[in-house]
Amino acid sequence: MNHASHRLPRQESTGRSLAAVGIFLAVMAIMAPLSAEPAAKWIELDGGLHYAEFDSPQKADAGDSKILVVRADPRLYDLQLLCLSELGDKAQGLTVRQWAEKHGLVAAINAGMYQPDEKSNVGYMQNFAHKNNPRVNSKYLSIAAFNAKAASLAPFMLFDMEQHKIPEIAKDYHSVVQNLRLIKRPRINVWTQQDKQWSEAALGQDKQGKVLFIFSRSPYTMHDFNEILLRLPIEIECAQHLDGGPPASFYLSTKSVTIEKVGSYESKFFEDHDNKTAWPLPNVIGLTKKQR
Numbered sequence: 001m002n003h004a005s006h007r008l009p010r011q012e013s014t015g016r017s018l019a020a021v022g023i024f025l026a027v028m029a030i031m032a033p034l035s036a037e038p039a040a041k042w043i044e045l046d047g048g049l050h051y052a053e054f055d056s057p058q059k060a061d062a063g064d065s066k067i068l069v070v071r072a073d074p075r076l077y078d079l080q081l082l083c084l085s086e087l088g089d090k091a092q093g094l095t096v097r098q099w100a101e102k103h104g105l106v107a108a109i110n111a112g113m114y115q116p117d118e119k120s121n122v123g124y125m126q127n128f129a130h131k132n133n134p135r136v137n138s139k140y141l142s143i144a145a146f147n148a149k150a151a152s153l154a155p156f157m158l159f160d161m162e163q164h165k166i167p168e169i170a171k172d173y174h175s176v177v178q179n180l181r182l183i184k185r186p187r188i189n190v191w192t193q194q195d196k197q198w199s200e201a202a203l204g205q206d207k208q209g210k211v212l213f214i215f216s217r218s219p220y221t222m223h224d225f226n227e228i229l230l231r232l233p234i235e236i237e238c239a240q241h242l243d244g245g246p247p248a249s250f251y252l253s254t255k256s257v258t259i260e261k262v263g264s265y266e267s268k269f270f271e272d273h274d275n276k277t278a279w280p281l282p283n284v285i286g287l288t289k290k291q292r
Contacts, residue, residue: 123178199263
């Protein structure tokens with residue numbers, strides 16, 4: 001609400017003026033909670049690493065309507081892409097927690113949706129010399145890039161396909177992951193409204209270039225989910241979809257907190273809110289603290 005557009009009544013007497021002011025302030029006090037945005041409540045877990053759990057400004061059809069976010073400074077934390085196709089049988093059947101524990105990750109999340117072979121990403125995926133999927137998906141318009149080849153480059157970037165092509169990105173970054181786009185730079189919701197909704201795991205970047213791991217067990221349409229992210233005090237600039245429904249996974253473990261979350265509901269696939277089982281993931285993106 002634009003308070004500046006509301007003017008107090010013209011003064012007819014001191015008593016009436018004070019009464020009008022009192023009524024105006026009372027009305028504003030009542031209305032303020034209805035229009036207030038969710039408050040920032042970041043918890044610092046370590047230097048450059050924060051965590052927050054937000055009450056969504058839009059209630060979901062099921063669950064607690066909580067949005068979980070890990071924010072990491074990529075100057076202090078490395079992103080790792082771990083692939084079953086690269087690591088072989090020793091990585092077979094790992095849940096997000098098991099990936100993290102096996103590889104010493106502070107946090108981990110899905111790397112993207114995967115094909116029926118249960119190994120290959122649906123979009124292009126490359127990790128150093130290993131190509132999990134060498135084919136570019138023309139409908140997937142968001143590219144995550146990290147493990148930069150030069151110190152002068154941003155350590156982490158989400159690129160839009162209209163401005164940057166995968167071959168040029170791969171010249172600068174060792175790890176490249178192509179996924180469906182949620183929010184285009186700068187802060188543009190690219191999803192029209194639809195009936196389908198699901199639990200969501202997403203990767204974002206804020207205005208300062210920091211990494212955002214985002215998770216919601218409560219199901220939303222992606223149009224509504226994007227609008228929620230744009231309203232939260234996380235300064236999100238852009239985001240890509242990682243996975244939804246039961247495979248959507250989130251893990252965080254530090255000295256002060258350990259959190260594991262799994263998704264459940266997905267329209268026309270798993271229309272049940274009661275899944276508690278962590279699904280094995282063939283590919284994850286993780287965070288590790290940089291060594292000085």
